[in-house]
Amino acid sequence: MNLKKIGMITIGQSPRTDVVPEIKGILGSEIDILEAGALDGLSLEEVKRFSPGKGDYVLCTRMSDGTEVVIAKKFILPRMQRCIDLLTRKGAGIVLLLCTGKFPEFSSKRLLIEPQKILDNFILAFDGKGQRIGLMIPLRDQMGQAEKKYAKMKGQTIMQAASPYGRRDEVALAAKALKKANPHVIVMHCMGYTQAMKDQVREMTGKPVILARSLVGRTLKELLS
CATH class of the missing domain: 3.40.50 (Rossmann fold)
Structure with missing residues (x-):
């Protein structure tokens, strides 16, 4: 090996x-x-x-x-x-x-x-009553499957969709919406999100940001x- x-x-x-x-x-x-x-x-x-x-x-x-x-x-x-x-x-x-x-x-x-196992267990480490976790995922069509996955969490999950492969403003728009929801932490739940995108989200929201990759x-x- x-x-x-x-x-x-x-x-x-x-x-x-x-x-x-x-x-x-x-x-x-x-x-x-x-x-x-x-x-x-x-x-x-x-x-x-x-x-x-x-x-x-x-x-x-x-x-x-x-x-x-x-x-x-x-x-x-x-x-x-x-x-x-x-x-x-x-x-x-x-x-x-x-x-x-x-x-x-x-x-x-x-x-x-x-990565799913690493990332989702990391998210569970933040879970607790009163905790708000912001999730950025690529597609609105994925929200249903994400909601099902996190349904048993004690805290609140707030989701926004922004494709890392789409329009340049998608991530910014999602970050703006997440900022309004005031989460304690934001998780960018796709390996396609870049370090530059993370920096953008952190700067726009002022929140800790976890980048999958x-x-x-x-x-x-x-x-x-």
Whole structure:
């Protein structure tokens, strides 16, 4: 097992030039990163066949050219498993999913890191009576599944949607709305949100902000140090 070689899997197309460099900056230059994507090799027209229907678990990601796509989780699960197997064969010592969505159990011969488990357990650490947690998620269509997930929390969750791959003003508008709700902390619940977006939200709201990719990156750094 080579712990200097990390496999990273996007639910979209690789390489994720918008995500991986920031995580690599946390891990250090001595770490080699292998990438694979659940939508690799597919055209935009082919990906449109994966569009969600009623009741589907919705995911938001991007193509290699940066185009935003919305897909149903069920269509990419076999492709994600193949990505895990591929990166394992290529020598990855640890495999990281670049998505905060909730997934069924995959088969992996290597340690598999799922950001959803890290992020949601981190959120639970802030939970308590009277606590208000602001959540920024990519799509309004994801609010229902998020509300269901956090329904048993003691505190209040306040959600706003802003795609990291959409219009430049989406994050600012969501931050403005969250500021009015006056949460104690804001969680940017998608690996697509950047450090620059976090800085913008923190500056606009004056609140502590948790960024998914940096939290996951620092967790991985702890494993490797």
